[in-house]
Amino acid sequence: MSTVYRNLTCTAVIASSLWGCGADPAPLEFVNGLDPAHPGYAGQERFLTDTWDTELLDEWPPAEFMLALMEDEPEVFGEQFAAFGFIPDPARDLPVGLARGVKDPERIHETCALCHVQRLDDGLWLGVPNTGLDIGRFRVEVNRRWVAAGHAPLMTELQETKALALGPGRTNAESSGYPDVVPADFPPYFELGQRQYLNYMGTGQDVRTEIHFAVFSFGAGSPNEETAKVPFPDEARIAPFIEFLGGLAPPPAPSQDAGEVARGRAVFEAERCGACHHLDDVSLDAVVTLDTSTTGVERLPGEDPALPNGSIRTSRAHRILQDGDGGGEGSGTDVGLGDLIAFIIGRGLAVRRTDGYRANTLRGLWATAPYLHNGSVPTLEALLTRPEDRPTRWMRGDFEVDTSRFGSSNEGHTFGTTLEAADKAALAAFLRSL
Template sequence: MKKLLLIVFFALLGSALFLEYKRLTIKPWPATHFEDVVEHFKYGSIGAEVDGFPYAIWRELPTIFAGELPQGYAGFGFLGEEGRDLPIGVSVRRIGVDRVGFNCATCHVSTYEIDGARHLVLGAPNNALDIQAYIRFLTGAAQDPRLTPDAVIEAAEANGRPLGWFDRLVLRRVVFPRLAEEVATLEARLAWMDGRPPHGPGRTDAGNFWRERWGLNPSGDSRVGVVDFPSVWNQRLRTDGWFHWDGNNRSLDERNISAALAGGAADWLLERRSIERVSDWLMAFPSPDWPLPLDTDRVAQGRAIYEREGCDTCHDPGGPSLGQVTSLAILGTDPQRTDLFDAEMVSYFSDVGEKYSWRFHNYRTTDGYANMPLDGIWMRAPYLHNGSVPTLADLLSPPDMRPVAFFRGCTVLDTDRVGFTCETGFELDTTLTGNGNGGHLWGTDLPDAEKALLLDYLKSL
C-alpha cells in the first residue's frame, strides 16, 4: 500500500513538474480578453510581450530602486489609474513567464492639467512618456548588483504579494539566469542610440529600430529618424490620404501592423484581431474639445484668416491636398526623418512579413511630410513631426523667433500660447541633428491681432 502511494505521489509530482516545464517553455498564453474596447485599448495585448521584461521583477523595481524612481514608473511618464496595478499602455502576458509589453495606448494616451486638475485624453500623443529613458533604466537595473533574486523576493513580500516556493525557484533558476542574456541582447540592439541626440519624452526614432532589425548598422552613421508621437483619433478623416509623418504608406493594415511591430510585437505573435479592434474603434473616436469657452465671433474671424492664407487646402478634411505630401523644398522643416526612409529602407520593408498574408508592399519614399488634419491640435504639442516647436504661437512665429531650446514632457496646458508650460525636465536642443525647428512659414508674417484670431480658431479644432 505504502509503495503504491509513493508511486502515485511521484507520478503526480512528475506530471506537475512536466506541466510547469511546459508552462515555462511552450507557446504564449492567450491574451486577456477585455469586453470593453476602451479597457482593451488601455490594457490589452497586441503581442508585444515577446521580449518583454519579466513581470515578477519589473513590478518590484520601483521598490528596489526607490532612490532612482521616487514616483515609480510614473516618473517616465507612464499613466496610472486608480485601482490598477499596471499603468495604461502596459500589458502582461505569459510567454514562458509573465512578461510586460507595450500596446497602442502606451504612446497614444495622454493627459493635460488645467486649474490643478488632470484630464486623461485617449488617442492623444503621450508627450510626457520617455521611452528611451525607461529602456535605459531597465537595462541598467538588470546589470545593477542591487538586483538579485533575494531583493525581488524581499520587495514582493514588502509589497504584500509574497512569492510561493515554486515562483521563487523559477525566479532563481529560470528568470534571473536568462535575464542577463536578454538584457545583453537588448543593449546590443539599442547601441545605435548612444551616438545620437536623446529622444526625450514624447518622441521616438521611427527609422533606426528597423535599420537595426535588418542589420543595416545604424551605429555606423548618425542619421536620425526622430519623431513626435502623433494623435490617433478620427482615423476616418485620414483614410483617403497617406499615413505617417512622411506619408510613406497608404495601407491601413500595414500601418496598424507596422505600429504593432514597432511597439515590440513579433510577426509570429501579432494579435491581428486585437489590433484591428483598436484600429476600427479609432476610426470615429473623436478628438477632445478645447477645455475653455471660446468666443464664436473670434473663431469665425480666425477661420476667415485660415482660409485666406490657404491653410485649409492642406489641412482640411475635403481640402484638395489633405493626406498628400508637401515637399521639403516648399515646407523647409527638418529633413532627417524623411531622408532616412530611403529606397533601401523601402526595399527592406517589402520583406517584412514575408511568410504571412499581410506581407508589406505599400511603402514608398517621399520628399517631404504629409498634410494632416488639425483636429484636436491644441492637445498635440509640441509641434511639427519632430516636436521641435513648443506652442502654436511659436509655430506662427518666424523660425528665428522660435525657442532654440525648451523643456518638453510637461502636461500643464498653456491656454495662451497653446502648448504645455514646461520649466524643468528634458531640454530639447533644436540645433542638434534631427531637431531643427525651421520651416512651415505659413501665417508667420501676419499682424499680431490676426495671429491671435487664427490661434482662437485653431483652439476650436
C-alpha cells in the same frame, strides 16, 4: 461616455502595499472610452492591454524585476514610474501602457496605450499623445539596474545614447543601429478612419495598413513572417483594433474668445490654409511635397519636386519601404525591403510611396503641443514665427530641446509667419478652438 479600464488581477505584493489592492481600487475611467456593450470595445481592450506577444522578444526585464524597482527605489520608480511620465493605474500593478504578455505572463512589453493616452483637465483621453512620457530615459535607467543586478544588457551603448537624446513625448524614427537620433513626436490618433494618408509621410492609405505597420514595428512578424520569433497576429485579433482606432475623435477644445475665433477663421480662409488642412473633410488632406529649390519656400500639393535626402522617416517599416535596410548589400537584393514587400503583399496592405509629408488634421491641435513632426516648436505662437526667430533651446519638462541637433530642426511650415501680430493671435485662437 466614460468607461472603465478592465480591472486586471492585482497580484503583486508590492502593488498591494502601494495601492491597497485588497480594498478593490476603482479601475481607471477614460473620458472617450467605450461602454463594454459597444462594438468597438474589444478593440479598445487591444489598445490598452495587448502586447502583440512581443514580450517574447525579451526587450524588458521580467515583471517581477520591474515591480521590485518600485519598492527598492520609490524615489525614482515609485507610484508606477510616474516620474518618467507614466500614468499610474491603481487597479493594476503596472501603469497604463505596460502589460504582461499572454504567451509569457512573467514578462512585460509596451502596449499602444503607453504613448497614446494623456491626462487632460477633464480626465484621461484615449488617442491623445502622452507628451510627458520620457520612455528613452526610463529604458536606460531600467537597463542600468538590470545590468547592475548581474544580467546581460538589454540595450547597446549606442541605443542608450540615442534614448537619452530623445526627451519626453518622442520616439526614435530610425532603426536601433542607425548612428543618429531622428526624433518623431508621438502622433495623435484622431479621425484616422476618415483619412486617406496616414503616418507622417502618408505612405499608409488606411487604418488597417497603419495598424499592421505599427504592430510590425513592435517586432511581431519581423523581419520575416516565416522565421519571426514573434508571429504576426491573425486578422481576427487585429480586426477589432482597426474598428476602434479608426473611430477616435479629438477632445473638445477649451473655450476661446468668440470674436477672436471669428477673426482667426477669416485669416485662415484668406491665407488659404484650407488648401492643405481641410476642416470639413479630412479625407481631402493630402501629402505636401517638399521643396528642393534654394528658396526655402514650402510648396502646396501638386507642385511635385523630388524627395530630397534626409526627409522624414517615420518608423523602421517606413524607412525600409523608402530606402531598404542595406541587408542585401553587394547582392543586388535588399533583404529588408524584400521582407517588407512580402509582408505588404501577403497582408494585402494599401501602401503608396510619397514625396513629402502628410498635412496634419487641425482638430485637437490644442492638446498636442509641441509642434512639427519632431516636436521642435513649443507653441502655436512659435509656429507662426519665422523659423530663424523661433526658440532654439527650450525646456520640455526637465529635458532641454536643442534645435541645432541633428533631427531636431525647428524649420519648416513657414505659412502664416509673415502675418501681422494681431492676425497671428487671432489665427492661434481659431486653431485652439478646433
